[in-house]
Amino acid sequence: MSGGTSETKLVNFAMANKARRRIINFLANGARDVEEIEGLVGKKTLDFHMKILQDAGLVELEEGTVKISEYGRNFLKNKKERETEEIKDLSQAKPVEIVEIRQVLPCIADSTKLRVAANMVPPLGGTLKILEPLFPRGNYSDRKDSLIVQKGEIMTTIYGSGKIVMRMVKNEEEAKKELESLRNTINEAIKKGVAPPPREKIKVELMDIYNHLPQTNCQECGEQGCYSFTIRLMAGQVSLDMCTQLKKPDYATNLERLQFLATYI
Numbered sequence: 719m720s721g722g723t724s725e726t727k728l729v730n731f732a733m734a735n736k737a738r739r740r741i742i743n744f745l746a747n748g749a750r751d752v753e754e755i756e757g758l759v760g761k762k763t764l765d766f767h768m769k770i771l772q773d774a775g776l777v778e779l780e781e782g783t784v785k786i787s788e789y790g791r792n793f794l795k796n797k798k799e800r801e802t803e804e805i806k807d808l809s810q811a812k813p814v815e816i817v818e819i820r821q822v823l824p825c826i827a828d829s830t831k832l833r834v835a836a837n838m839v840p841p842l843g844g845t846l847k848i849l850e851p852l853f854p855r856g857n858y859s860d861r862k863d864s865l866i867v868q869k870g871e872i873m874t875t876i877y878g879s880g881k882i883v884m885r886m887v888k889n890e891e892e893a894k895k896e897l898e899s900l901r902n903t904i905n906e907a908i909k910k911g912v913a914p915p916p917r918e919k920i921k922v923e924l925m926d927i928y929n930h931l932p933q934t935n936c937q938e939c940g941e942q943g944c945y946s947f948t949i950r951l952m953a954g955q956v957s958l959d960m961c962t963q964l965k966k967p968d969y970a971t972n973l974e975r976l977q978f979l980a981t982y983i
């Protein structure tokens with residue numbers, strides 16, 4: 719494993735699941751028999767999880783014994799060091815509220831969508847930077863003291879001064895729902911008193927999605943085929959649950975992988 723972009727995606731996908739994290743923690747103290755791992759996650763899902771961990775290069779299976787690979791050990795060591803170094807204190811931050819939702823105007827990029835302005839009180843100032851990892855597609859700019867959060871088509875910019883601008887929303891209702899979700903995510907972290915460690919930034923390409931779709935072109939999702947579905951998913955215009963084929967047990971791994979990738983779109 720080289721630690722390149724596709725390897726990073728595989729490892730992050732593998733570690734995004736609770737059962738697989740349990741397996742890795744269990745193996746951290748030494749190799750175990752397959753039966754012991756089976757006792758941990760159950761017989762039904764053992765092969766499923768083991769395959770994902772092996773594909774990511776995190777574990778090795780030899781004659782009924784499972785152990786963490788050298789790559790896996792290095793990954794865990796680096797992760798722990800990063801987390802210890804970068805835990806950020808939020809205990810002084812106060813819960814926020816969104817107020818003054820105003821300026822509902824057509825978007826410049828797409829006049830069928832709206833641009834909405836609002837205010838966050840109290841303003842987060844320098845705390846904004848450490849909130850970036852809360853959002854899979856969050857991007858903090860030191861220069862502008864702003865955090866841009868992308869979710870599907872919707873792009874929200876939160877400024878240190880408290881000003882918020884949300885673009886590409888369908889209507890006021892959607893804007894209110896998104897602002898509420900933003901507030902809840904921030905307040906949950908403030909309640910815990912610490913911000914999560916910085917997340918690996920993952921850039922999802924069109925083919926990452928397409929390659930994991932069933933590619934039957936059955937059109938049951940209402941699209942012309944899987945490729946059109948991919949384009950619309952990347953644009954936030956359709957959701958994974960609209961692909962009927964992904965609900966079949968044969969595509970369970972694909973679905974889990976797509977759900978993981980979709981959080982970064």
Ligand code: SF4
Nearest residue numbers: 936937939944947961
């Ligand atoms: S339902 Fe799924 S498999 Fe069928 S065309 Fe749409 S995306 Fe492809």
